[in-house]
Amino acid sequence: MIKKFRISDEQLALPFRERPARVLSLRRVSYEDRQRTFWVLAGISIFSLFIYFYAVNAIARNTALRSNLEAHLSDAGSRIGALEFSYIELRNGITKEKAGELGFSEVKSPLYVSRNAAAALTFHSE
Numbered sequence: 001m002i003k004k005f006r007i008s009d010e011q012l013a014l015p016f017r018e019r020p021a022r023v024l025s026l027r028r029v030s031y032e033d034r035q036r037t038f039w040v041l042a043g044i045s046i047f048s049l050f051i052y053f054y055a056v057n058a059i060a061r062n063t064a065l066r067s068n069l070e071a072h073l074s075d076a077g078s079r080i081g082a083l084e085f086s087y088i089e090l091r092n093g094i095t096k097e098k099a100g101e102l103g104f105s106e107v108k109s110p111l112y113v114s115r116n117a118a119a120a121l122t123f124h125s126e
Contacts (some may be wrong), residue, residue, distance in 0.1 A: 096106075
């Protein structure tokens, strides 16, 4: 014996007859909208490629400039070291006799500047 089931319309309501509004709106996108969306995405992709190639080019250029700058810095450092060495050598070679040969003479009565602050400004008309 097979039982027969009686099913009313209110007992079982499946959403097969009506589609959700979102699915219907996705299927109703016009050809122009899809074409515009394609070109916008294609433009964004091409723009992204240009940005990528520019960034790679900038990185390569900056790397080359940095290595060139490091070479110049090491050269400048060695020249500064040589100049410091020659300065120390010249400073150690100065004596009273050498200064006398160059025309310098020792001052008999040196003048010194006082560090005491004056109470007022004065004009000397001497």
